[in-house]
Amino acid sequence: MRSFLHLTSFQVYNVILLVIFAIIVNPINDLLILYYSLYCIFHFLIIYLGIYHFRKSLYIIFFLYGLGLDLLWINEIGPHLLTFVFLLLILQFFKKYIISFNYLRIYFFLILLQILMIFIEIFLTFILFNNPINLLFMIKLFVLSLVLSYPLFIIFSKIDLIK
Amino acid sequence: MMFKRFNTSSSAKKKSIPSFLLPLLFLLTFFLIIFNKTDYFLIDKIKGYGVDYLLPVTKVISSPVTTISNISLRIQNIQYLENENLQLKEEIIRLKKWQTLAIKNSRENRVFKKLLNSTSHQVDIIKTASVINQTPGLYTKQVIINAGLNYNIVKDLAVINEKGLVGKTILSTNSNSKVLLINDSSSSIPVKTLSDNSYSILTGSADGKFLISSYTQNNQLPRLGDLLVTSGNAKIFPRDILVAKVIKVNADHFIALPYVDFNNLNYLQVVKSK
Numbered sequence: 001m002r003s004f005l006h007l008t009s010f011q012v013y014n015v016i017l018l019v020i021f022a023i024i025v026n027p028i029n030d031l032l033i034l035y036y037s038l039y040c041i042f043h044f045l046i047i048y049l050g051i052y053h054f055r056k057s058l059y060i061i062f063f064l065y066g067l068g069l070d071l072l073w074i075n076e077i078g079p080h081l082l083t084f085v086f087l088l089l090i091l092q093f094f095k096k097y098i099i100s101f102n103y104l105r106i107y108f109f110l111i112l113l114q115i116l117m118i119f120i121e122i123f124l125t126f127i128l129f130n131n132p133i134n135l136l137f138m139i140k141l142f143v144l145s146l147v148l149s150y151p152l153f154i155i156f157s158k159i160d161l162i163k
Numbered sequence: 164m165m166f167k168r169f170n171t172s173s174s175a176k177k178k179s180i181p182s183f184l185l186p187l188l189f190l191l192t193f194f195l196i197i198f199n200k201t202d203y204f205l206i207d208k209i210k211g212y213g214v215d216y217l218l219p220v221t222k223v224i225s226s227p228v229t230t231i232s233n234i235s236l237r238i239q240n241i242q243y244l245e246n247e248n249l250q251l252k253e254e255i256i257r258l259k260k261w262q263t264l265a266i267k268n269s270r271e272n273r274v275f276k277k278l279l280n281s282t283s284h285q286v287d288i289i290k291t292a293s294v295i296n297q298t299p300g301l302y303t304k305q306v307i308i309n310a311g312l313n314y315n316i317v318k319d320l321a322v323i324n325e326k327g328l329v330g331k332t333i334l335s336t337n338s339n340s341k342v343l344l345i346n347d348s349s350s351s352i353p354v355k356t357l358s359d360n361s362y363s364i365l366t367g368s369a370d371g372k373f374l375i376s377s378y379t380q381n382n383q384l385p386r387l388g389d390l391l392v393t394s395g396n397a398k399i400f401p402r403d404i405l406v407a408k409v410i411k412v413n414a415d416h417f418i419a420l421p422y423v424d425f426n427n428l429n430y431l432q433v434v435k436s437k
Contacts, residue, residue: 018224019224019225019228021221022220022221022222022223022224022225023225023228023229024299025218025221025225025296026218026221026222026225026229026296027297027298027299028229028232028233028236029297029299029426030232030236030426031232031236032299032300034232035299036299036301039301056184056185059184059185059188060184060188063188063191063192067195068213068217071209071210071213071214071217072213072214072217072218072221072296072298073298073299073301073302073303074302074303075210075303075305075333075334075341075343076199077195077196077198077199077206077209078196078199079302081192081195081196082192082196085188085189085192089189122302125302128196128200129349130348130349131302131303131348131349132348132369133369134369134370135369136370137301137370
């Protein structure tokens, strides 16, 4: 009990990530909007972790989540795995520039990266497996990403206060 | 300031992963993607492990949320209970009339078959299984059923329910199978029209609501309202299973509405031709 209460912010994020992952791979069709929202939150959290809590173990974590999403959602391996792993590589490369950003710039960078990431995943699914691009689905994700990003940014800043 | 600045301390804190692991991880990523396109044995094994081991774990983790969602849906449904009850009563009366007619027709059919000495074309039911998971349809339209190799369910078997064709099995593990639904854009269903036996191939639309013809034999398009059944040409789907109804005919293709309600899939039957 003591160890549960003394989770670090990184561990809290990992618990949240695991729970969101578990929910989005077991959807209920009547509440699809909830799953679209969780899908956006999952991506936001992945980028947030990559920016604020970067460490090499994230490569393994992202690899596993990418593989899991691909296997359980698409039944093929590729789009999520490739995007997640390369996201971290890109973030590691640009870390020295991101450090100098103020919070507002980081927020815009985060939201831009999230939308870009989702679009790349959809595009990769189209390129690799010929899955058609559903424009309505893309618009929904775009709107949800914009709406959810700021509250999420505030909530995550609060979680970051956990030592 | 309520937002924290970039946390350099946490980023530089841990270096527990050996540096050789990262290139290895990237290599593994590329190999997995390449194998996914070329090697089916290894990838099918990985996919099987995903369904058999990963899915139950995620089900346990998400069970509180699923339970709460189900309860809220039940409460929502209770509001419409009285109305639904009246509708169902009317439907029962209507169906009873149809049942009488169906029994009469079935009896007649049996007699005619005997007179003609014809053999009937029926499907062999391998297993009736329940749906344990359904993808939200963001990328692909699939369901997972709780029967696999343990019930002789292998790849490429037709899956139906009481309304018609649902899909085909694309992966089988010891206790589960993955079913690709017919409304997925990568599915391909050879069908014929009941009215004039013109053959065509259907695929799922991008949003998964309709089926679109990707090929029609001799460019012979069906009429509006025509019923489409499986033609039996692909050797996967048995003949004469109800698939869809034509709702729009364009110059070079047509659109059909599937009979199966893909949002309410509970029990499915895996079948093959007799």
